[in-house]
Amino acid sequence: MIQTSMDIPFAQDADVLAQELSVQPTTGLANDDVAKRRALYGPNTFRKLKSKSALAIFAHQFASIIVWLLAAAVVMSLLLNDIADAIAISIVLVLNGAIGFFTELRAARSMEALLRITTTHSRVRRSGKVYEVEATELVPGDIVILEAGDVVTADLRLTAASDLHCDESLLTGESVPVEKQTATMPADTLLAERLNMAFSGTAVTQGLGEGIVVATGMTTELGRISTLAQEAEAEVSPLEKRLDRLGRKLVWLTAALAMLTILAGILWGHPLPDMLKTGIALAVAAIPEGLPIVATLCLARGMWRMAARNALVTELSAVETLGATTLILTDKTGTLTENRMSAARYLLDGTSVDILQQDKGLRFCAQGQDIAPAAMEPLSAALRIGALCNTAEYGESADATRIGDPMEISLLATAAAAGLARSQLLQTLTPAGQHAFTPLRKMMATVHHDGEDHFLYAVKGAPEAVLDASEAVLGPAGTRLLTDEDRASWRKRQSEAGRRGERLLALAFKTAATPSEDPYEGLTLIALVCFVDPLRDDVPTAIRASQQAGVRVVMMTGDHAETAAKIAEDAGIGTSGLKVLSGRDISGFDMETATAEQRAQLMTTDVFARVAPDTKLNLVSLFQKGGHVVAMTGDGVNDAPALKKADIGIAMGKRGTQVAREASDIVLKDDDFATIIAAMRQGRIIFENIRKFVVYLMSCNVSEVLIVGIAVGVGLPVPLLPLQILFLNLVTDVFPAFALGFGKGDDGVMQRPPRDPREPIVDRSRWILIGYVGCLITISTLSAFAVALFLLGLETDRAITVAFLTLALSQLWNVFNMRVAAGSVWKSDVLRNGYVWGAIALCLGLIALAMLNRDLAALLALPWPGRLGLTLAVVTSFVPLVFGQVWIWLMSRNCGSR
Numbered sequence: 027m028i029q030t031s032m033d034i035p036f037a038q039d040a041d042v043l044a045q046e047l048s049v050q051p052t053t054g055l056a057n058d059d060v061a062k063r064r065a066l067y068g069p070n071t072f073r074k075l076k077s078k079s080a081l082a083i084f085a086h087q088f089a090s091i092i093v094w095l096l097a098a099a100v101v102m103s104l105l106l107n108d109i110a111d112a113i114a115i116s117i118v119l120v121l122n123g124a125i126g127f128f129t130e131l132r133a134a135r136s137m138e139a140l141l142r143i144t145t146t147h148s149r150v151r152r153s154g155k156v157y158e159v160e161a162t163e164l165v166p167g168d169i170v171i172l173e174a175g176d177v178v179t180a181d182l183r184l185t186a187a188s189d190l191h192c193d194e195s196l197l198t199g200e201s202v203p204v205e206k207q208t209a210t211m212p213a214d215t216l217l218a219e220r221l222n223m224a225f226s227g228t229a230v231t232q233g234l235g236e237g238i239v240v241a242t243g244m245t246t247e248l249g250r251i252s253t254l255a256q257e258a259e260a261e262v263s264p265l266e267k268r269l270d271r272l273g274r275k276l277v278w279l280t281a282a283l284a285m286l287t288i289l290a291g292i293l294w295g296h297p298l299p300d301m302l303k304t305g306i307a308l309a310v311a312a313i314p315e316g317l318p319i320v321a322t323l324c325l326a327r328g329m330w331r332m333a334a335r336n337a338l339v340t341e342l343s344a345v346e347t348l349g350a351t352t353l354i355l356t357d358k359t360g361t362l363t364e365n366r367m368s369a370a371r372y373l374l375d376g377t378s379v380d381i382l383q384q385d386k387g388l389r390f391c392a393q394g395q396d397i398a399p400a401a402m403e404p405l406s407a408a409l410r411i412g413a414l415c416n417t418a419e420y421g422e423s424a425d426a427t428r429i430g431d432p433m434e435i436s437l438l439a440t441a442a443a444a445g446l447a448r449s450q451l452l453q454t455l456t457p458a459g460q461h462a463f464t465p466l467r468k469m470m471a472t473v474h475h476d477g478e479d480h481f482l483y484a485v486k487g488a489p490e491a492v493l494d495a496s497e498a499v500l501g502p503a504g505t506r507l508l509t510d511e512d513r514a515s516w517r518k519r520q521s522e523a524g525r526r527g528e529r530l531l532a533l534a535f536k537t538a539a540t541p542s543e544d545p546y547e548g549l550t551l552i553a554l555v556c557f558v559d560p561l562r563d564d565v566p567t568a569i570r571a572s573q574q575a576g577v578r579v580v581m582m583t584g585d586h587a588e589t590a591a592k593i594a595e596d597a598g599i600g601t602s603g604l605k606v607l608s609g610r611d612i613s614g615f616d617m618e619t620a621t622a623e624q625r626a627q628l629m630t631t632d633v634f635a636r637v638a639p640d641t642k643l644n645l646v647s648l649f650q651k652g653g654h655v656v657a658m659t660g661d662g663v664n665d666a667p668a669l670k671k672a673d674i675g676i677a678m679g680k681r682g683t684q685v686a687r688e689a690s691d692i693v694l695k696d697d698d699f700a701t702i703i704a705a706m707r708q709g710r711i712i713f714e715n716i717r718k719f720v721v722y723l724m725s726c727n728v729s730e731v732l733i734v735g736i737a738v739g740v741g742l743p744v745p746l747l748p749l750q751i752l753f754l755n756l757v758t759d760v761f762p763a764f765a766l767g768f769g770k771g772d773d774g775v776m777q778r779p780p781r782d783p784r785e786p787i788v789d790r791s792r793w794i795l796i797g798y799v800g801c802l803i804t805i806s807t808l809s810a811f812a813v814a815l816f817l818l819g820l821e822t823d824r825a826i827t828v829a830f831l832t833l834a835l836s837q838l839w840n841v842f843n844m845r846v847a848a849g850s851v852w853k854s855d856v857l858r859n860g861y862v863w864g865a866i867a868l869c870l871g872l873i874a875l876a877m878l879n880r881d882l883a884a885l886l887a888l889p890w891p892g893r894l895g896l897t898l899a900v901v902t903s904f905v906p907l908v909f910g911q912v913w914i915w916l917m918s919r920n921c922g923s924r
Contacts, residue, residue, distance in 0.1 A: 035183040035240040036220040037213040043183055047167040051185050054151035054169040063165035070164040070242035148179045164239050172235040181246040182224040182237025184208050189233035189463040192224055195359055198584035203231040216609050217638050218584050232431050251639045290739040324767030328712040336695040337705040344691035348674050349709025352780045353654040358583035360661040362597055363559040367432035369440045373519050373554040374404045375501035388443040399444035404500050408553035411533045412437035413448040415472045415484035433557050458541040471545035481541045485534045489520045489554055492532035496551040505550055527592025528556040561596050568700035569598045576779030582642050587635035600632035609636035642668035661686050711771030718844045719763035721792050726759050726837045728800030733807050743822050745811045745829040750886055758834045758869045762841040765861035799843055802906035803836045810902040814895055827891040828899050834873050835903030838866055843910035
């Protein structure tokens with residue numbers, strides 16, 4: 027934008043602005059000026075984001091502490107000439123990276139969709155002639171001509187507007203087309219109230235207009251939102267934070283155990299190279315190599331389940347994060363409502379008629395009773411006038427194109443449902459004239475000849491304007507004079523409808539002998555028509571389910587406060603009195619300078635109305651800093667920055683813009699708010715499953731560390747070799763853990779409050795369980811190893827096989843120790859999980875293969891232990907399961923007594 031007073035063009039007189047831009051609106055720019063300005067300001071396009079390369083995405087898969095530890099183990103193995111170990115660990119690294127890469131690959135192209143907005147044409151006046159040019163060729167100072175059906179392709183300061191209305195819902199959230207004018211606006215006017223501006227990306231629904239281009243490309247309001255979305259930093263998911271913290275703890279644990287074991291081994295006289303190999307074995311044992319693989323596949327499984335429920339997940343971590351959500355910031359238009367204006371009721375003299383939407387059509391009700399419109403003359407007259415005084419294009423077939431103001435389209439649809447289609451009415455009421463809507467009059471009229479000597483004037487407009495122009499009213503008994511008391515009553519009904527968040531049009535008529543009379547004198551008032559953007563049917567139920575799950579729902583919208591409050595009330599938002607703030611109340615809000623009192627006020631607000639895109643972004647940050655995990659829903663370009671900033675961005679797939687969809691983590695294919703609840707349930711189940719398999723993997727790995735460390739510490743031979751540990755971690759650990767990740771969860775998961783966002787994956791009680799089960803497996807394995815060595819007299823390598831088998835089988839049975847404490851053991855979620863039984867069968871087969879296949883047994887150094895050794899391993903492997911179930915039983919009794 028040119029750096030002059032044009033920085034606030036809506037606050038400048040149009041003629042002064044034209045002078046500053048050196049342009050005459052009647053002739054436009056000269057072609058030479060256009061070329062110079064295009065060289066100066068560049069094309070009218072949006073900056074294209076640089077997509078993240080596939081190589082960068084693949085490299086990101088290896089930016090984990092667990093991966094670094096494994097890489098260090100590879101280097102150490104190579105230095106010690108343990109090629110087999112180095113190759114095996116490298117395979118783990120590549121496998122983990124490949125799974126993450128192919129599952130999470132997605133180009134970072136949120137704003138590329140904006141380019142499609144400018145691949146259209148505009149009509150401009152240049153050198154006194156009108157041309158149609160590509161939108162990319164517009165420059166500041168161009169004079170653009172607008173008419174119904176056009177897409178505005180640059181920000182314009184309007185110089186002329188005749189019944190001009192623009193749909194700005196994708197930019198501001200305003201659900202109804204905005205009536206435009208040319209008068210100068212105050213400098214502090216909010217974006218949604220700048221009536222003398224036409225913004226890039228919006229659509230002209232009716233009327234004509236002209237405007238001066240004051241901003242192109244990235245300097246437009248749409249471009250500014252693009253910049254906000256690009257600069258908004260996506261939050262690291264809670265799961266990623268937790269896994270990172272767990273990995274850091276493992277670094278110190280591994281280093282400490284390795285050093286202690288190496289030192290103990292040296293003190294017992296073991297050679298240093300052997301102790302270094304043992305250190306690698308401990309590192310491999312302490313690191314849950316399968317954790318990244320299982321976590322990725324578990325999240326992918328959740329993603330597939332959500333896809334079956336019409337929720338497309340574009341970021342794997344979003345699957346779990348949604349389960350941690352404590353707050354949903356939702357847009358109104360197109361998310362809670364259907365984003366279409368519909369006639370809800372006709373306020374007639376002495377009564378009102380409700381219009382109910384049904385699958386088979388519209389239903390007309392008065393005082394709870396169905397009525398036929400033809401049987402009520404005032405209603406029939408209102409329907410006829412609404413259909414006649416209309417400029418919308420309304421095809422009557424199901425697939426016909428319908429263009430125009432949504433309220434006019436609704437009037438035509440309602441009349442057609444009552445058997446009063448406009449096309450039929452015009453057969454007997456021939457058009458004889460039209461008086462366009464003007465901001466001054468706030469009314470429009472059409473004139474129709476009845477085929478004889480009378481002309482019907484059909485009038486509609488703002489209720490206050492039509493009421494002032496009316497002298498009579500059409501009631502059940504016919505026409506009567508409109509008294510002062512009547513006017514007061516109509517105004518009261520108008521105010522009541524406004525408080526309900528409804529938008530109103532008044533309908534009136536008169537008859538005359540000629541078509542040239544003043545259309546707005548001596549009118550007979552018929553009705554006030556109340557329009558609503560209907561609340562989606564399933565929204566109240568979904569919001570109740572959110573509240574039962576302890577998740578708060580807050581509305582952010584660009585619509586008026588009264589309308590937003592009514593929708594929020596109907597939807598059930600706000601459980602202890604609805605608190606509403608408008609954009610003007612918070613327009614100066616700044617995260618850095620806001621007081622604690624201001625933040626507390628905003629944090630308790632239920633509805634934010636007339637909010638600008640940057641305000642939405644600030645509110646998301648506010649709630650995040652307040653400790654919330656924020657899910658943000660939206661469908662417009664104006665929502666994109668906040669969608670990207672939120673912990674979870676949820677876009678509408680049907681009504682949502684491409685920009686909003688590509689800035690989000692989840693896209694709802696059915697635009698159904700209730701789908702969020704179903705996805706949230708999956709997210710909670712996934713986190714509980716992740717906890718189960720993390721506890722399972724950690725308890726198994728702790729046992730491996732203790733087995734090696736204690737054996738070396740007391741002077742015994744190393745009971746497990748590095749390659750054997752790696753085999754266990756990738757085979758007997760991963761498949762049962764993967765099966766735990768596929769659990770379906772319990773029925774009460776959505777009746778519990780969301781977990782604390784700061785709560786770790788492994789809390790205190792689970793660390794205790796890890797230690798307890800790990801010690802049980804350690805005792806069983808070392809006992810079997812000692813018995814094999816000293817009582818059965820087996821060679822060291824065969825005793826190692828006994829230890830290997832005992833540990834492998836103990837870890838398999840350990841999966842049943844992961845069930846929840848509550849409930850019967852026979853009805854536990856683990857026992858009912860078919861994947862668990864399949865995993866156990868598969869692992870038993872792989873263990874048998876490792877023992878019976880000569881080549882594999884030789885590679886793993888597993889000679890046959892004999893019948894006694896095999897029996898010893900099988901019997902002792904059940905000890906951790908038995909004592910684990912005793913522990914769970916004690917925990918369930920303890921929980922039940924509280």
